[in-house]
Amino acid sequence: MSHAPASDTLHARIRSSIERKILSGAWKPGDRIPFEHELMEKYQCSRMTVSKAIADLVSAGLVVRRRRAGSFVAQPPVHLSILDIPDIQAEIRQRGQEYSYKRIARAVRKSARGNAEEQALADGGLLLAVECLHSANKRPFALERRLIALKAVPSAADANFAHVSPGAWLLDHVPWTQAEHRVSAISADVAVSDALEIDPRAACLRLERRTWRNGVAITHVVQTFAGESYHLAGSFTPTRAKRR
Amino acid sequence: MSHAPASDTLHARIRSSIERKILSGAWKPGDRIPFEHELMEKYQCSRMTVSKAIADLVSAGLVVRRRRAGSFVAQPPVHLSILDIPDIQAEIRQRGQEYSYKRIARAVRKSARGNAEEQALADGGLLLAVECLHSANKRPFALERRLIALKAVPSAADANFAHVSPGAWLLDHVPWTQAEHRVSAISADVAVSDALEIDPRAACLRLERRTWRNGVAITHVVQTFAGESYHLAGSFTPTRAKRR
DNA sequence: GCCCGGAATATGTCTATACATAAAGACCAA
DNA sequence: TTGGTCTTTATGTATAGACATATTCCGGGC
Missing domain, CATH: 3.40.1410.10 (Chorismate lyase-like)
Known part of the structure; x- marks a missing residue:
């Protein structure tokens, strides 16, 4: 029913913006999400801030990061x-x-x-x-x-x-x-x-x-x-x- | 069998040090864990680093933080x-x-x-x-x-x-x-x-x-x-x- | 005793910067 | 083509400092 309330901190806004794209299916598993420097530009903030947003998504299992390559929408879970x-x-x-x-x-x-x-x-x-x-x-x-x-x-x-x-x-x-x-x-x-x-x-x-x-x-x-x-x-x- | 491998990054070491105290039962639910400035002293590092270690424990559900009061070992889950x-x-x-x-x-x-x-x-x-x-x-x-x-x-x-x-x-x-x-x-x-x-x-x-x-x-x-x-x-x- | 307001303080958020590191991509040689 | 180096680049880790904010604590006024 209710959609994300988009909390009032910057990293939470960035996080839920990305999260929405993933959960809505707009960005599919394997897709690359924007580079950190692109998000810095978009949100006019420091790299630490976008990095925290992405780190949260990683710990929620929605995103995987690969050095030099970028950050990607995670493959859905195999099964457990x-x-x-x-x-x-x-x-x-x-x-x-x-x-x-x-x-x-x-x-x-x-x-x-x-x-x-x-x-x-x-x-x-x-x-x-x-x-x-x-x-x-x-x-x-x-x-x-x-x-x-x-x-x-x-x-x-x-x-x-x-x-x-x-x-x-x-x-x-x-x-x-x-x-x-x-x-x-x-x-x-x-x-x-x-x-x-x-x-x-x-x-x-x-x-x-x-x-x-x-x-x-x-x-x-x-x-x-x-x-x-x-x-x-x-x-x-x-x-x-x-x-x- | 195997115990925590104590990864080689500083925040991971701090994290698993605290985690071990909690899982071993040495620190019980409700106990206050050391203040961030105490951990800074102990590990000779910046506050951001201990903060990241604690943030990881929060996202794993082992710790809760309360402003001004400190960080505490979380109550075990009720049931689900x-x-x-x-x-x-x-x-x-x-x-x-x-x-x-x-x-x-x-x-x-x-x-x-x-x-x-x-x-x-x-x-x-x-x-x-x-x-x-x-x-x-x-x-x-x-x-x-x-x-x-x-x-x-x-x-x-x-x-x-x-x-x-x-x-x-x-x-x-x-x-x-x-x-x-x-x-x-x-x-x-x-x-x-x-x-x-x-x-x-x-x-x-x-x-x-x-x-x-x-x-x-x-x-x-x-x-x-x-x-x-x-x-x-x-x-x-x-x-x-x-x-x- | 009780309520309220201010000071103290630990965490919360964010910036700007630095250097490390893994790996993709390019370049060159066998 | 194959195989090995070297460069480039995006993320990974960490620092030091600034300001915000929620609470606890303490003291004053009633």
């Missing part, structure tokens, strides 16, 4: 399992298994009238609903039901997701700034056990995730993983002071 | 669910339910001979094994089996964990710097369904976690949550550049 948004395909291949993907359904529709959450996601626009199946070594592995807000990601309307999973597509095309997980264990119902070819009532891992970019909802997904075959794993350090 | 180590008691109370705790077993023993992982945890010392049950509104909620490395946390030997759960005790007494999760869904076996008073083969959420402080293994825990009643939830932002 639970805490991050997992790329199922990459994870299966990393285990040395064969990955396959099948789209079950794809539809563009309005948000359901009674469903406040869908309406918040759609934000007055349309929703793209995709249902698909991920398999490892030809065995069904995860069932995925996803909604994408077309108002927030209009280019998703051009992807049919017949051969590329919406998760992988989104990771490539849409930077995200915030996500929420809910992980639980469920007994498979008929629809799930049929799709995943497992016993009815078998234990499954259910992962629900909502993702935002700058406060704008992008997507909502429920992934159901077959039985005990899968686990989410993650390595992490303490969450300390919240900034901003 | 999945990504953090959950405090089960606090979470249940936050839901408005009554929390109760029961110790099932406690024993000090050597690491199992054939078990390389237990031996790595024990690191030549003894292990404290605790089994306990968490309940919400008098209904069993989670079964916990935990190992604590007494060599890394000798004071744990003095706690009997009859009324305080080892998780809560550790969060209060031992700072951690690194953790790994594995989350999966399992069907309850007999031991679990008995302890949690649920149907045999009911779906349960299993959370396994290892925790370290400065490369030294502290504890290993497996928590099994009853049925579909529980979910882990977490809000997070992208994991970008890894530092250090």
Whole structure:
């Protein structure tokens, strides 16, 4: 919802100016950001000041600096399992298994009238609903039901997701700034056990995730993983002071 | 395993010197760290340099600064669910339910001979094994089996964990710097369904976690949550550049 | 005792400058 | 083309000083 308040110190203004370009997608990963001397000129300040602004962006992971070459928009994170948004395909291949993907359904529709959450996601626009199946070594592995807000990601309307999973597509095309997980264990119902070819009532891992970019909802997904075959794993350090 | 390499720049040396005091527990949350002018004296450098060292610690969340008052060791993070180590008691109370705790077993023993992982945890010392049950509104909620490395946390030997759960005790007494999760869904076996008073083969959420402080293994825990009643939830932002 | 205002002080921001260093690019030789 | 030097250049580290600003502290007036 709210955009950056552009704090009243100079280095914070420079920082958030650059940050906005990156988060809005105007400057893409790998792009060179202006040289420090150009920013000095633009903001009429000393090099230490622009340097501090860029250093802040480096410590936030948005920018990397290379001597003599300049400073560049950082590549988005590769992945870090639970805490991050997992790329199922990459994870299966990393285990040395064969990955396959099948789209079950794809539809563009309005948000359901009674469903406040869908309406918040759609934000007055349309929703793209995709249902698909991920398999490892030809065995069904995860069932995925996803909604994408077309108002927030209009280019998703051009992807049919017949051969590329919406998760992988989104990771490539849409930077995200915030996500929420809910992980639980469920007994498979008929629809799930049929799709995943497992016993009815078998234990499954259910992962629900909502993702935002700058406060704008992008997507909502429920992934159901077959039985005990899968686990989410993650390595992490303490969450300390919240900034901003 | 490895301790801080104490990089070769001055501000990095100052930074890791302070960091070591905090992570080792020598300086506790709320303690004031030396004034900038004292550090200038100690390291014979300019104020900008010590200021940068402290600014880095602020951005890492280890320190907070207050004008006129000084800089202080930050309070440890409150909690942030999945990504953090959950405090089960606090979470249940936050839901408005009554929390109760029961110790099932406690024993000090050597690491199992054939078990390389237990031996790595024990690191030549003894292990404290605790089994306990968490309940919400008098209904069993989670079964916990935990190992604590007494060599890394000798004071744990003095706690009997009859009324305080080892998780809560550790969060209060031992700072951690690194953790790994594995989350999966399992069907309850007999031991679990008995302890949690649920149907045999009911779906349960299993959370396994290892925790370290400065490369030294502290504890290993497996928590099994009853049925579909529980979910882990977490809000997070992208994991970008890894530092250090 | 209590409230308010001023002095003291530690951090916050910024400048201008200096030298170090990594690496891209150019140039030259085999 | 290949391979090795040398130059150039943008960032990396550090200094010394200036002024701003938020608090704490202290003392005076009521």
